[in-house]
Amino acid sequence: MIEVQNISKEYPLTTAQQKKLNTTDPSFSAIDNVSFNCTPGRVFSLLGPNGAGKTTLLRIISTILKPSSGDVKVCGYSVKDQSEMVRGKIGFLTGSTDLYARLTPEEIVKYFADLHKMDPALFRERKEMLFTQLNINEFAGKRYGQLSVGMKQKVSIARSLIHDPDVIIFDEPTSGLDVITADNIIKLIRQCKQDNKTVIFSSHIMSEVDLLCDDLAIIANGKLLFNDTIDQFRSLSENQSLTQTFIDVVGGETVEI
Amino acid sequence: MKIIVTVIKKELKDTLRDRRTLFTALLLPAIVFPLMFMGMTKIETQRTEDELNKELKIGLVNAPEIAVTQFGSDQKIKVTRLEDQQTGNKLVKADSLDAMLVFPADIAQKMETAKPGELTIYHKSIDAATYPRLLEKIGLIESAVVQGRMQKMDIKTEVLTPFSVKEVDVVSANEEMGATIGAIFPIIFIIFCFIGCMYPAIDLITGEKEKRTIETLLTVPSSRFEILIGKMTTIALIGFLSAMLTIIGMFIGVTYFSDSTQKIAGSFTEIISIKAILLLFGMLIPLSIFFAGLLTAVVVRTKSFKESQSVVTPMTFIMVVPAILALSPEVKLNWQVVWIPVYNMAVAIEEIINGTISMGHYAAIILTLCTAAFVSAYISFKQFSNENMIVN
Numbered sequence: 001m002i003e004v005q006n007i008s009k010e011y012p013l014t015t016a017q018q019k020k021l022n023t024t025d026p027s028f029s030a031i032d033n034v035s036f037n038c039t040p041g042r043v044f045s046l047l048g049p050n051g052a053g054k055t056t057l058l059r060i061i062s063t064i065l066k067p068s069s070g071d072v073k074v075c076g077y078s079v080k081d082q083s084e085m086v087r088g089k090i091g092f093l094t095g096s097t098d099l100y101a102r103l104t105p106e107e108i109v110k111y112f113a114d115l116h117k118m119d120p121a122l123f124r125e126r127k128e129m130l131f132t133q134l135n136i137n138e139f140a141g142k143r144y145g146q147l148s149v150g151m152k153q154k155v156s157i158a159r160s161l162i163h164d165p166d167v168i169i170f171d172e173p174t175s176g177l178d179v180i181t182a183d184n185i186i187k188l189i190r191q192c193k194q195d196n197k198t199v200i201f202s203s204h205i206m207s208e209v210d211l212l213c214d215d216l217a218i219i220a221n222g223k224l225l226f227n228d229t230i231d232q233f234r235s236l237s238e239n240q241s242l243t244q245t246f247i248d249v250v251g252g253e254t255v256e257i
Numbered sequence: 258m259k260i261i262v263t264v265i266k267k268e269l270k271d272t273l274r275d276r277r278t279l280f281t282a283l284l285l286p287a288i289v290f291p292l293m294f295m296g297m298t299k300i301e302t303q304r305t306e307d308e309l310n311k312e313l314k315i316g317l318v319n320a321p322e323i324a325v326t327q328f329g330s331d332q333k334i335k336v337t338r339l340e341d342q343q344t345g346n347k348l349v350k351a352d353s354l355d356a357m358l359v360f361p362a363d364i365a366q367k368m369e370t371a372k373p374g375e376l377t378i379y380h381k382s383i384d385a386a387t388y389p390r391l392l393e394k395i396g397l398i399e400s401a402v403v404q405g406r407m408q409k410m411d412i413k414t415e416v417l418t419p420f421s422v423k424e425v426d427v428v429s430a431n432e433e434m435g436a437t438i439g440a441i442f443p444i445i446f447i448i449f450c451f452i453g454c455m456y457p458a459i460d461l462i463t464g465e466k467e468k469r470t471i472e473t474l475l476t477v478p479s480s481r482f483e484i485l486i487g488k489m490t491t492i493a494l495i496g497f498l499s500a501m502l503t504i505i506g507m508f509i510g511v512t513y514f515s516d517s518t519q520k521i522a523g524s525f526t527e528i529i530s531i532k533a534i535l536l537l538f539g540m541l542i543p544l545s546i547f548f549a550g551l552l553t554a555v556v557v558r559t560k561s562f563k564e565s566q567s568v569v570t571p572m573t574f575i576m577v578v579p580a581i582l583a584l585s586p587e588v589k590l591n592w593q594v595v596w597i598p599v600y601n602m603a604v605a606i607e608e609i610i611n612g613t614i615s616m617g618h619y620a621a622i623i624l625t626l627c628t629a630a631f632v633s634a635y636i637s638f639k640q641f642s643n644e645n646m647i648v649n
Binding site for chain 2: 059116
C-alpha cells in the first residue's frame, strides 16, 4: 500500500537557473501538492510528459529524495521518519539498466540480498526461482558488462525482487528497450499483480499504460491533473484515442472526475 | 557493521577487477616506480664509471718536461703537444680534445727560479669528470716539483705536513638511509597514497552517480552513513596499499638491485627497525583516511567521470607541495610544524628513519592527521547526505 499525502517538492534556484528559466521565483516546484493511493493487487500508473515530475515523485516514494512538505506512507511507514523501514518494503527498478560491470549477475544479486540482510536459505530459494524464471542461469557467471541490454534488464529485475518486496516501483521500465525485453517487463508487472503486490510504474507511453494499469494518475508540471481508474479514463475518451485524451488532459485544465 | 563489511567486500572485489585502478594504484607503485628508480640509479652509476675510465685526450702548450712525463705515463691519458693555443682551442671546442693545458712560455725559467707560473685549463664543464681528473694529476706534478726543490734545499718533506688526516665516519646506517631516501620518501608516500585513493574514489562515487546505480543502492534498508563508510574504507585501503607497495618495491630495489647504495644496502630489516616501520604505518593509516574523505567530498559534487578527473588531477600537484617544502634542509620537526597535516608527516619521515623522532612530536602528528581524517570524513558524509549532490 502506498499513500501519497499532499506531497510537494521544491528546489531552490540559483541566479543562473532563474535566468535560464526566465523567472524571478526563488524556487522551482517539481511536485505541487500531489495525493493518491496505490493498493495491493493493482497496478498504478503514473503518466506524464517528459519533465512532468514522475521520476521525482518515484524518488520520494523510494526515499532517495525527501519531500519539502506532505508525506508518503509505504505499508504504513513514513518516508520522512521511517525511511529504512520503507526501503525494506520496496523494490525499485530505475529506467537505467546499468549495474556493476565488473561483477557477475550472481555476485550482484547476492550483494543486494546481503544489503537487505536476507537469510541465506531464503536467498538461495529466491535466487533459484528468479534465475530460473528469468533464464539468468545461462549467463549467471559472466561479467555484467559483457551482457546484452535484455540480459542486463533481467539481472536488474532479479536484483530488485530478490528480497520479495511488498511494493514494486518501476521508473519508465521499458524506456529504450527492444520489444522482447520490454515484453519481459510487462509480464513481470502482471506477475507482481497476481502475487498481490503493490505496483507503481511511470511511463509516457499511453499504449503501455492501457495494457497494464488498473489505476492512473496524470501529472504535468508537477501538478496532478487526473487520478482515477483506467476505466474512468477510457470513458473520458468517447470516440477519440486514449493518447488524444491524454494530450487533452495535459494541455488543458485539471480534469475533475 | 555487517552492511559496512558487505559494501567493503563488494567494492574491493569490483575495484580490484578494474585494470585502470590495478595499474595506477598497485602495479605502478609496486613494480614500475621501483624499476624506474633502479634504472635511473644504474644509468647514473654507469655514466659516472664511464667518465672516470674513458681515455682523456689532452693538448699541452709550453708544457715542462715533468708535466709531459707525468701525463704521458698514465695509460688513460693521450697527450698531444701543441704549438699554439688557438689550434688547441678549436680542437677542444670541436671535442677532438677533452682539455688543453696552457703553461706560460717562460715556465722552465720560472721553475728554475722557484717562481709561480699560471696554468690555464680549457675544457667543457659538461664533462664533469675531466676537470677533477686533471686537477688530481696536476697535484701529483706539483708534489713532484716541490719534493725536488726541498731535496735541493735539504729540507725534509715532513715539515710541510704537521698533521696526517685520518677520516672516521660515525654516521649510522639509519642516518645514511635517512639522508639518502628520507627526501624522496615523503613524496612517494604522499603521491602514491593520493593516487591510490584517486581512481577508486572517482569510480565508487562519481561512477555510481553517472551510471545511476547510486539510486538503486540508496533504496536498500541501510543508512547512507554505512554505505559511505564502506566506500570510504575501500578507497582508504587502496590508498594505503598503494603507498605500502611503493615502499616495499623501493626497498627491494634498493636492497637487492641498486649499485649506488651498496653502503646502505645489506638487509632492509638491519637498517630500518620494526619500530620505524610501525611508526610509518601509524601515520599512513590516518593519511589514507584523510585523502579518502577529501576525495569523496570533492568527487561527490561532480556529475561525470571526466569532470571528476579534471577536478582531482590538479589536486595531485597540490598534495606534492608539502613534500617538496619538506625537502629544504632548513626545515626541522618542531612544535609549530607538527600541527600542519601532511607537511608534518613529510618532515617527520626522515627523523623516523634516522630513529631520532621524539614521541611527543609523533603523537602530535598522529593527532593532527586523525583530526584531519575525521574532519574530511565528516564533510564527505555531509555532502553524501545532501540529495542534490547524490542525484544527478
